[in-house]
Amino acid sequence: MRALLALEDGTVFSGRAFGARGEVWGEVVFATAMTGYQEVLTDPSYCGQIVVLTYPLAGNYGINLEDNEAGRVWVRGLVVREYCPTPSNWRSTCTLAEFLQTHGVPGIEGVDTRALTRRLREHGSMRGVISTEDLDPESLVAKARLAPSLSEEDLVSEVVTRSAYTIPGEGPRVVVVDFGVKQSILRQLRERGCELVVVPPTSSAQEILALAPQGVLLSNGPGDPSRLTGARDTVKALLGRVPLMGICLGHQVAALSLGARTFKLKFGHHGINHPVKDLATGRVFITSHNHGFAVDPASLPPELEVSYISLNDGTVEGLRHKFLPFFSVQFHPEGGPGPQDAAFIFDRFLELLQENVGR
Ligand SMILES: NC(=O)CC[C@H](N)C(=O)O
Numbered sequence: 001m002r003a004l005l006a007l008e009d010g011t012v013f014s015g016r017a018f019g020a021r022g023e024v025w026g027e028v029v030f031a032t033a034m035t036g037y038q039e040v041l042t043d044p045s046y047c048g049q050i051v052v053l054t055y056p057l058a059g060n061y062g063i064n065l066e067d068n069e070a071g072r073v074w075v076r077g078l079v080v081r082e083y084c085p086t087p088s089n090w091r092s093t094c095t096l097a098e099f100l101q102t103h104g105v106p107g108i109e110g111v112d113t114r115a116l117t118r119r120l121r122e123h124g125s126m127r128g129v130i131s132t133e134d135l136d137p138e139s140l141v142a143k144a145r146l147a148p149s150l151s152e153e154d155l156v157s158e159v160v161t162r163s164a165y166t167i168p169g170e171g172p173r174v175v176v177v178d179f180g181v182k183q184s185i186l187r188q189l190r191e192r193g194c195e196l197v198v199v200p201p202t203s204s205a206q207e208i209l210a211l212a213p214q215g216v217l218l219s220n221g222p223g224d225p226s227r228l229t230g231a232r233d234t235v236k237a238l239l240g241r242v243p244l245m246g247i248c249l250g251h252q253v254a255a256l257s258l259g260a261r262t263f264k265l266k267f268g269h270h271g272i273n274h275p276v277k278d279l280a281t282g283r284v285f286i287t288s289h290n291h292g293f294a295v296d297p298a299s300l301p302p303e304l305e306v307s308y309i310s311l312n313d314g315t316v317e318g319l320r321h322k323f324l325p326f327f328s329v330q331f332h333p334e335g336g337p338g339p340q341d342a343a344f345i346f347d348r349f350l351e352l353l354q355e356n357v358g359r
Contacts, residue, residue, distance in 0.1 A: 046074050077107065215242060
């Protein structure tokens with residue numbers, strides 16, 4: 001069955017449908033990881049986006065029961081060069097197309113993803129529509145132009161927990177403020193023995209402090225961080241009262257709470273081999289990235305310092321507070337997908353909790 005992908009700049013790509021039938025719109029972004037499509041599809045940070053995989057073959061190792069980052073697919077649509085309907089892997093329980101069908105998400109294959117990626121790289125991320133129903137290119141382009149931008153959508157409230165829940169552990173109690181948390185982040189904290197209380201992002205500072213946490217983790221999540229003014233004020237009230245760590249959206253919200261600004265990157269960082277440099281040691285780490293926004297270094301207040309930068313484009317990739325127990329990373333120390341070379345960041349967080357015991 002034929003499917004079309006139309007972009008707001010008027011470009012239309014024709015391909016074959018796989019996965020669910022239907023029509024979806026979203027911000028079209030390219031992701032450069034060669035593996036890890038299951039983690040990408042289920043990462044709540046991708047809510048609102050149509051993902052183009054630059055690696056030309058998808059589906060060859062199927063879908064398994066262990067690699068989900070959430071209980072459902074969050075990307076709105078998937079674009080690939082070639083879909084493999086015959087997966088071969090001992091863990092595979094279904095095909096990529098079946099997985100997309102189950103979750104009602106359309107895929108389109110047979111697209112010249114190299115040409116598409118070059119266009120996104122030149123023009124920046126764009127709104128787009130995938131359809132298996134409306135095969136009129138002009139009408140689809142018009143729909144792409146009418147679609148809301150990512151910044152106009154309230155995506156965080158779509159993906160988060162409605163009520164708090166606890167994951168038991170023998171170690172320090174950590175409150176995770178859920179903006180769309182990935183399972184891999186919770187896993188990293190659980191492996192270090194933490195007792196986790198995952199709370200909705202609408203929780204107030206008093207509600208969070210009433211849980212007597214030894215630390216608070218601000219999670220990853222979808223959309224434009226500058227929309228989250230309530231969470232920004234909550235983080236401001238928590239700063240200095242409890243050790244804090246932010247990852248990706250959590251990092252951006254924390255920066256905003258300290259008066260910094262965020263801005264939209266042209267086409268974002270979505271991949272698993274992004275080099276970042278630790279400015280304190282000069283050491284370089286290969287890290288997993290998934291962000292379309294970044295903190296403006298010119299807007300940082302004097303009490304915040306940049307701890308990591310991207311070696312690809314100089315983007316701020318980490319922050320540290322000079323006096324208060326707070327640090328954050330824009331990249332993903334948990335991998336999922338991607339290398340866990342920077343998983344020691346979670347150890348740093350636990351050290352920060354220990355340092356602050358009894359304060
Ligand atoms: N993975 C994330 O938390 C992404 C943060 C934010 N939505 C961005 O695109 O920059």
